[in-house]
Amino acid sequence: MADDPRPSRATAARLSLYLRSLEGWRRDGLVTTSSRDLAAALGIGAAQVRKDLSYLGRVGRRGVGYRVADVAGAIRAALGINREWSAVLVGAGNLARALVRYRGFSERGFRVVGLFDADARKIGQRVEGLIVEAVGDLGRRVKALGAELGIVAVPWEAAQEVGEALAATGVRGVLNFAPAVLRLPAGIAVVNVDLTIQLEQLAFQVQAARE
Amino acid sequence: MADDPRPSRATAARLSLYLRSLEGWRRDGLVTTSSRDLAAALGIGAAQVRKDLSYLGRVGRRGVGYRVADVAGAIRAALGINREWSAVLVGAGNLARALVRYRGFSERGFRVVGLFDADARKIGQRVEGLIVEAVGDLGRRVKALGAELGIVAVPWEAAQEVGEALAATGVRGVLNFAPAVLRLPAGIAVVNVDLTIQLEQLAFQVQAARE
Numbered sequence: 001m002a003d004d005p006r007p008s009r010a011t012a013a014r015l016s017l018y019l020r021s022l023e024g025w026r027r028d029g030l031v032t033t034s035s036r037d038l039a040a041a042l043g044i045g046a047a048q049v050r051k052d053l054s055y056l057g058r059v060g061r062r063g064v065g066y067r068v069a070d071v072a073g074a075i076r077a078a079l080g081i082n083r084e085w086s087a088v089l090v091g092a093g094n095l096a097r098a099l100v101r102y103r104g105f106s107e108r109g110f111r112v113v114g115l116f117d118a119d120a121r122k123i124g125q126r127v128e129g130l131i132v133e134a135v136g137d138l139g140r141r142v143k144a145l146g147a148e149l150g151i152v153a154v155p156w157e158a159a160q161e162v163g164e165a166l167a168a169t170g171v172r173g174v175l176n177f178a179p180a181v182l183r184l185p186a187g188i189a190v191v192n193v194d195l196t197i198q199l200e201q202l203a204f205q206v207q208a209a210r211e
Numbered sequence: 212m213a214d215d216p217r218p219s220r221a222t223a224a225r226l227s228l229y230l231r232s233l234e235g236w237r238r239d240g241l242v243t244t245s246s247r248d249l250a251a252a253l254g255i256g257a258a259q260v261r262k263d264l265s266y267l268g269r270v271g272r273r274g275v276g277y278r279v280a281d282v283a284g285a286i287r288a289a290l291g292i293n294r295e296w297s298a299v300l301v302g303a304g305n306l307a308r309a310l311v312r313y314r315g316f317s318e319r320g321f322r323v324v325g326l327f328d329a330d331a332r333k334i335g336q337r338v339e340g341l342i343v344e345a346v347g348d349l350g351r352r353v354k355a356l357g358a359e360l361g362i363v364a365v366p367w368e369a370a371q372e373v374g375e376a377l378a379a380t381g382v383r384g385v386l387n388f389a390p391a392v393l394r395l396p397a398g399i400a401v402v403n404v405d406l407t408i409q410l411e412q413l414a415f416q417v418q419a420a421r422e
Contacts (some may be wrong), residue, residue: 009254012415016408024392043220079411080418087410098306103367104390104407110414149413156314173417175410179315181235189416193409196315197227198402199386200292202360203321204223205400206384207291 007055007078014052015075017042022072034065084109088147088171090162091154092117092125092132095177099153100128113145118158135165142169149173156180163190218266218289225263226286228253233283245276295320299358299382301373302365303328303336303343306388310364311339324356329369346376353380360384367391374401 007015021041025033035049042049053059056074059066076082089096089112099105100112115130116138117123125132133141142150150166152159152174159178166174173189176182182190218226232252236244246260253260264270267285270277287293300307300323310316311323326341327349328334336343344352353361361377363370363385370389377385384400387393393401 006419009412009416012412013408016411019411020405020408079415081411081414085410085414093309094305094312095309098304098309099406101305102390102406104405105410107390108407108411110407110410148417149410172420173413175413179313179318187420189413189420191409191413191416193406194231194315195310195313195404196319196321197224197231198404199296199298199316199321199360200227200230200290200319201220201223202384202386202400202402203292203296204218204290205220205402206359208217209383209398209400 007052011052011055012079014042014044014048015055015079018049018052019072019075019079022068022075026068026072030068032065033068033071081109084111085149086111086113086145086147087149087151087175088112088114088116088138088142088145088166089151089153090116090135090138090166091152091158092119092122092127093153096151096153097127099151100130110149112151113147114141116141135162138165139169142166142171147171149175152176152178152182154178218263222263222266223290225253225255225259226266226290229260229263230283230286230290233279233286237279237283241279243276244279244282292320295322296360297322297324297356297358298360298362298386299323299325299327299349299353299356299377300362300364301327301346301349301377302363302369303330303333303338304364307362307364308338310362311341321360323362324358325352327352346373349376350380353377353382358382360386363387363389363393365389 018038035046038049039046056078059071059074087110092115115127116133116135118135122132123134148171150171152162154162156178159180160182163174163182163184167184167188176190176192184190229249246257249260250257267289270282270285298321300310303326326338327344327346329346333343334345359382361382363373365373367389370391371393374385374393374395378395378399387401387403395401
């Protein structure tokens with residue numbers, strides 16, 4: 001496993017979580033950290049952390065631990081987020097409006113460059129700096145905008161159709177907020193966001209604290 | 212670890228993911244499954260799956276595998292989601308409106324029973340079946356509504372204050388959508404939803420496919 005130069009998806013997911021902790025520690029002024037700190041932050045074993053960090057190349061020094069800034073930078077490079085990514089958003093409803101305004105996206109280099117909807121009443125509306133465009137123009141506009149990612153923020157009934165429309169434009173990845181499983185051609189990465197999972201985890205923690 | 216009757220948070224997170232796969236398989240008409248199927252669905256080892264499922268008591272039969280419905284039911288019981296949970300939502304902006312309409316919450320037994328905002332212009336507005344109430348009434352209303360969970364859907368600048376207001380009402384857990392770290396009293400469970408993490412994972416997969 002550790003000989004594979006590319007982290008698995010499970011490792012990539014943990015790298016994102018390490019990065020959140022490291023960013024918090026950096027804001028608090030911490031300069032160095034250890035696999036034990038990261039393990040405690042995620043509630044996993046230190047051996048797993050060391051294995052995960054082995055994908056990052058040389059980021060630690062024996063006895064000194066890891067420099068917070070170095071590990072954060074190496075994780076960004078491994079995840080491919082040490083550069084900007086541009087995305088189009090399909091569905092100009094409440095969720096899309098919230099996402100366009102979501103501070104975290106722009107802070108981490110994800111730019112929403114286009115906003116599309118099938119509803120004629122929404123087309124032409126301004127949302128932050130974007131004008132809602134017709135979903136029929138998606139193919140032409142994705143190319144013009146150079147967008148690499150698509151975000152599906154439509155009701156579940158429309159999600160498969162919108163996913164296919166995005167796949168046809170040449171975007172390389174789709175982030176799906178609709179509670180529906182998208183079946184897209186191989187070669188298109190799909191990540192499903194399930195907003196209920198965290199609510200389930202909260203219920204679990206509340207219940208566990210009561211017992 | 213396996214002697215501890217209570218799953219860790221990391222195990223609980225995997226239980227939620229197993230449940231998603233099991234629900235999909237059930238919709239597709241599958242009756243039985245195996246630790247190997249679940250391992251493949253999550254991209255982890257079958258030994259880890261078997262260890263996680265050991266928290267559920269007797270759900271498998273030697274040589275027959277697991278019944279999809281039995282494992283799903285046992286996971287719901289372990290997570291504490293084999294019953295309804297009621298939540299109040301603070302912040303009546305676009306994200307809150309999207310969450311109130313989000314099909315996945317009600318499908319899994321999470322009911323939003325109250326909606327609150329500090330903005331006098333929003334108070335009194337109707338969002339689906341709910342009327343936006345004043346955040347100043349939170350304490351009184353949470354008790355009247357019997358809500359156990361609070362959801363923070365305000366801008367990050369207001370998140371800490373709203374989190375403290377929720378904690379003072381007696382809710383047992385807070386789901387935080389604001390990109391801010393909440394510091395709440397011990398005894399209140401807090402789960403932070405970071406909408407950027409999945410976008411990072413998508414970027415990673417797209418980059419990995421290119422290499």
